[in-house]
Amino acid sequence: MKASSSDRPVIRPLPTIDRARQVTDALADYVQSAQLKAGDRLPAERELMSALMVGRSTIREAIRHFQALGVIETRKGSGTYLLKPVSKATIHMPLSLDTGHLRDALLQTLEVRRGIECEACMVAARKRTDKDLILIEQNLNEMERVHIDKGTSGPEDLAFHLAIYDATHNPLFRQLLEQMRETFWQFWEHPFEREDFARRSFPFHRTLFNAIAARDPEAAREETLKILEVVEEDIKEMSK
Missing domain, CATH: 1.10.10.10 (Winged helix-like DNA-binding domain superfamily/Winged helix DNA-binding domain)
Structure with missing residues (x-):
């Protein structure tokens, strides 16, 4: 009953x-x-x-x-x-990092992000649909608009990467990011109170989109690495 x-x-x-x-x-x-x-x-x-x-x-x-x-x-x-x-x-995935040492926490998180991000972008380049591409570019255009107006584009940058995750058509990528959102969000919160953090990576988002549009997984991986290399360099430089 x-x-x-x-x-x-x-x-x-x-x-x-x-x-x-x-x-x-x-x-x-x-x-x-x-x-x-x-x-x-x-x-x-x-x-x-x-x-x-x-x-x-x-x-x-x-x-x-x-x-x-x-x-x-x-x-x-x-x-x-x-x-x-x-x-x-x-x-909620029980992640544990010593956030009292921001530099170390960011570098450790970056190691995980690099593996997930590169693979997601390669898969998206292989599996994306025309509809996915439209959504990725819409988010990229908004990211570029806000970046030009304000010099920073944290939420819009994240939306661009989320659209790429969705273009993999593998829900585990989005699920992993959701579980790790609080840890990953440190990259979009102006670490070290610097709004210019990772700003030099801005042009590579367009070239990453171009690689995904061209269905070129290896180029997508290379452009992703360029973005994350800038992030790593800024972590080390700005934390001195």
Whole structure:
């Protein structure tokens, strides 16, 4: 016999800090405590907004996080459904770096980023579709526009790389980035309080796009390495 709605676990309001992360954790807790299984429907967006006392944009950010991890899907006109059970232990990768030493943390993260980024760009060059290419170029154009106007383009730079990850058509690349987002985000937050950090890598984003457009994996790898070489040089130079 199916339990009535009154028997379901209660989703409780959140404190006022770290909303997006807390919504993600609250949803994972709800899935676990309600013993939801693959195929079960999650509460509606409006119900979550009311229960958690947060805005629509915060709920949607949490939903996008779960979608990127491949654990839920949204069906138009039907709702959001669980693809696989989750818990707080499975939605956050326990990365451990000594952020008190920014230089070392950035260099260690860069070693991981170099491997993932090069492979993703090579795969994208092989598998990208015309639609993918349009989206990558749209993000690149916006990155270039903001860079020219402001001299910096952190979020737009990240959006460009995310579009390349999506063009691999391998969800694991996006899932890895989502799990490591907090660590990787250090590269787009003006390390060492320098807005010119990695600015010299700006032209190589266009040549990387050109390599992907030409379906040239080796050229895509080379252009990615040029970007990351500038990043490494600036880490070492700016941390002196």
